[in-house]
Amino acid sequence: MATVSDVAARAGVSTATVSRALNGKPTVDPELAERVRAAATELGYQPNGPARNLRRQEAAVVALIISDVENPFFTAIARGVEDVAHEVGYSVVLCNSDESAEKESRYIDIAIQERVAGVILSPSGPATAVAKLAARGTAYVAVDRPLSGHDSDVVLVDTRLAAREATAHLIAQGYERIGCVTGPAGVRTADDRLAGYRDALKAARRRSTPKLVRRSEYKAAGAHRAALELLTQPEPPDALLIANSAMAVGVLQALRERGVRAGRDLGLVTFDDAPWAELVDPPLSVVAQPAYELGSVAARLLLARIADNTRPATTTTLGARLIARASSHRP
Amino acid sequence: MATVSDVAARAGVSTATVSRALNGKPTVDPELAERVRAAATELGYQPNGPARNLRRQEAAVVALIISDVENPFFTAIARGVEDVAHEVGYSVVLCNSDESAEKESRYIDIAIQERVAGVILSPSGPATAVAKLAARGTAYVAVDRPLSGHDSDVVLVDTRLAAREATAHLIAQGYERIGCVTGPAGVRTADDRLAGYRDALKAARRRSTPKLVRRSEYKAAGAHRAALELLTQPEPPDALLIANSAMAVGVLQALRERGVRAGRDLGLVTFDDAPWAELVDPPLSVVAQPAYELGSVAARLLLARIADNTRPATTTTLGARLIARASSHRP
DNA sequence: GGGTAGTGGGTAATCCATTACCCGACCGCT
DNA sequence: AGCGGTCGGGTAATGGATTACCCACTACCC
Numbered sequence: 027m028a029t030v031s032d033v034a035a036r037a038g039v040s041t042a043t044v045s046r047a048l049n050g051k052p053t054v055d056p057e058l059a060e061r062v063r064a065a066a067t068e069l070g071y072q073p074n075g076p077a078r079n080l081r082r083q084e085a086a087v088v089a090l091i092i093s094d095v096e097n098p099f100f101t102a103i104a105r106g107v108e109d110v111a112h113e114v115g116y117s118v119v120l121c122n123s124d125e126s127a128e129k130e131s132r133y134i135d136i137a138i139q140e141r142v143a144g145v146i147l148s149p150s151g152p153a154t155a156v157a158k159l160a161a162r163g164t165a166y167v168a169v170d171r172p173l174s175g176h177d178s179d180v181v182l183v184d185t186r187l188a189a190r191e192a193t194a195h196l197i198a199q200g201y202e203r204i205g206c207v208t209g210p211a212g213v214r215t216a217d218d219r220l221a222g223y224r225d226a227l228k229a230a231r232r233r234s235t236p237k238l239v240r241r242s243e244y245k246a247a248g249a250h251r252a253a254l255e256l257l258t259q260p261e262p263p264d265a266l267l268i269a270n271s272a273m274a275v276g277v278l279q280a281l282r283e284r285g286v287r288a289g290r291d292l293g294l295v296t297f298d299d300a301p302w303a304e305l306v307d308p309p310l311s312v313v314a315q316p317a318y319e320l321g322s323v324a325a326r327l328l329l330a331r332i333a334d335n336t337r338p339a340t341t342t343t344l345g346a347r348l349i350a351r352a353s354s355h356r357p
Numbered sequence: 358m359a360t361v362s363d364v365a366a367r368a369g370v371s372t373a374t375v376s377r378a379l380n381g382k383p384t385v386d387p388e389l390a391e392r393v394r395a396a397a398t399e400l401g402y403q404p405n406g407p408a409r410n411l412r413r414q415e416a417a418v419v420a421l422i423i424s425d426v427e428n429p430f431f432t433a434i435a436r437g438v439e440d441v442a443h444e445v446g447y448s449v450v451l452c453n454s455d456e457s458a459e460k461e462s463r464y465i466d467i468a469i470q471e472r473v474a475g476v477i478l479s480p481s482g483p484a485t486a487v488a489k490l491a492a493r494g495t496a497y498v499a500v501d502r503p504l505s506g507h508d509s510d511v512v513l514v515d516t517r518l519a520a521r522e523a524t525a526h527l528i529a530q531g532y533e534r535i536g537c538v539t540g541p542a543g544v545r546t547a548d549d550r551l552a553g554y555r556d557a558l559k560a561a562r563r564r565s566t567p568k569l570v571r572r573s574e575y576k577a578a579g580a581h582r583a584a585l586e587l588l589t590q591p592e593p594p595d596a597l598l599i600a601n602s603a604m605a606v607g608v609l610q611a612l613r614e615r616g617v618r619a620g621r622d623l624g625l626v627t628f629d630d631a632p633w634a635e636l637v638d639p640p641l642s643v644v645a646q647p648a649y650e651l652g653s654v655a656a657r658l659l660l661a662r663i664a665d666n667t668r669p670a671t672t673t674t675l676g677a678r679l680i681a682r683a684s685s686h687r688p
Numbered sequence: 689g690g691g692t693a694g695t696g697g698g699t700a701a702t703c704c705a706t707t708a709c710c711c712g713a714c715c716g717c718t
Numbered sequence: 719a720g721c722g723g724t725c726g727g728g729t730a731a732t733g734g735a736t737t738a739c740c741c742a743c744t745a746c747c748c
Binding site: 689690691692693694695696697698699700701702703704705706707708709710711712713714715716717718 | 719720721722723724725726727728729730731732733734735736737738739740741742743744745746747748
């Protein structure tokens with residue numbers, strides 16, 4: 027591999043000039059700069075990243091730690107982050123924490139070790155390792171879920187309100203026994219969606235009962251089990267609020283297995299407007315979350331914080347949109 | 358940030374000993390090693406990655422360059438790669454080339470600059486920048502799509518055969534005018550699926566006509582347009598082979614808009630067994646690709662090549678499985 | 689002509705972990 | 719006692735880009 031010295035020798039200048047020319051510093055004679063660039067391409071010179079980062083004490087990279095690569099909600103966030111980051115020359119590396127505090131902590135360590143410029147993460151639980159980032163002074167932004175006990179920039183969806191509206195919609199449609207399938211306790215979005223569900227029941231002077239509520243991982247398998255449990259109890263629900271689209275898959279499977287028809291026998295609203303939500307029969311009513319914006323806003327906040335880590339922490343809350351389709355339309 | 362010297366001072370040893378102790382070298386007195394570890398945790402020492410990589414001339418990282426993070430097929434590959442890489446202490450960074458040769462090339466440059474140990478990529482087209490990897494001696498493996506003109510390790514699905522079988526299945530079901538919606542020309546999987554489709558027609562002594570074939574990006578929007586074109590022509594197809602699940606979404610939308618019922622009016626087989634494929638009405642017949650294995654096999658090959666870059670190039674071809682559901686069942 | 693400000697560009701220090709090389713101590717053997 | 723061998727651990731070189739600092743030179747002024 028060619029180094030700056032090689033390029034310098036070839037161009038007949040010093041290494042300092044090579045560095046300045048290649049980094050577009052204005053204090054280089056245009057003719058020299060041209061010679062340097064020519065020498066660099068002739069030698070196929072690729073700067074040594076570690077050396078550069080070592081000296082600069084920072085890499086032009088932001089780490090994005092999400093809890094599930096296979097969840098379209100998070101990949102949409104990733105796209106939002108990428109588009110903004112690339113505009114200003116940052117690369118994005120995606121890390122999959124798999125909803126595990128330990129993997130999350132490991133990735134945070136790696137991010138610190140590699141001296142990335144900043145980190146965007148959706149914290150998997152309350153016991154996050156972000157304290158290490160704060161201690162080290164690395165810029166970070168939480169997305170989708172808040173970071174209890176740290177005042178950092180946060181970008182959220184008003185998911186409690188959205189859950190409340192979705193539930194209110196089911197009530198308005200005349201459903202009587204509305205249940206809820208949400209994510210694990212301690213995951214903030216899961217708790218918020220449940221809280222919003224209860225808010226709506228309370229506002230309508232309905233009693234909420236634990237019998238109609240189930241929790242599981244944010245995955246199809248868990249939701250499938252949960253739905254079966256709900257459906258086989260003595261007084262099954264006649265409507266369900268489901269906390270994400272992976273879970274919706276599990277629930278819909280359970281419904282088919284038991285021959286329950288969504289919309290007619292069971293009202294359904296689910297979080298996340300998956301591309302296939304309109305295609306199932308009946309089309310799914312959903313709460314569409316602005317995932318891409320979540321990512322792009324978070325990225326912009328992160329860039330601002332990289333530039334100035336003393337700025338006050340902000341909380342941005344984006345709204346979600348209920349899209350009523352046939353699955354919540356009572357005949 | 359604490360450095361080795363700080364830890365050394367605190368533990369009352371030299372930096373060499375610190376490094377040896379923390380890297381688990383056997384030539385350190387256990388008692389000293391313990392003291393070093395204690396000092397390191399007390400100081401919250403995190404090794405400086407760039408410095409380490411600079412010295413080692415390589416980072417314990419593999420880059421995975423895929424063409425669409427939002428495509429579940431590729432995220433499943435990512436999981437396969439991750440699981441294998443993590444087992445042996447490598448981190449995986451995911452890069453989204455977005456099917457653009459330019460982004461792909463940029464990520465390859467970054468991978469080289471950062472001195473990653475290896476690269477796994479699904480080449481976006483024939484004009485890839487992998488030559489740079491070869492020139493530099495960085496280990497790499499192609500996944501899902503071959504790399505024309507380079508003899509590298511490749512992990513593929515026998516997608517041509519799978520397309521042939523899927524088409525044969527449609528023929529066997531009695532469909533007469535079978536069409537195909539595939540990806541862009543030059544993308545190998547797209548071309549192969551089309552070729553397999555033609556193979557099946559030829560084997561059944563049917564004429565294939567360009568009128569029943571459309572190409573577009575591997576995305577819903579393009580497939581939607583393509584399907585509308587196919588359906589509105591004078592002699593529309595009575596069955597379709599669709600080259601991936603994102604496209605299937607677009608096609609199914611088009612069908613609803615035109616009131617065409619899958620299975621009854623139009624036979625349908627699509628590539629990729631999306632989680633929702635069973636849930637649409639009628640359930641979609643699919644070609645299930647072993648995406649996770651694709652990733653894990655590629656990762657294992659990459660590790661082998663990192664250990665020994667002179668080993669001969671191999672080609673691994675995995676099979677796909679046709680899952681016939683109602684959408685291809687002629688009444 | 690001597691002095692000053694300004695500008696381009698070179699020299700060498702710097703970032704920090706790893707490791708080649710070397711040294712001292714201790715053991716066991718003759 | 720003396721010598722070779724082993725083992726633990728210290729000193730200092732190393733990797734390559736960036737940049738603080740300094741120097742040489744030109745232009746312009748009094």
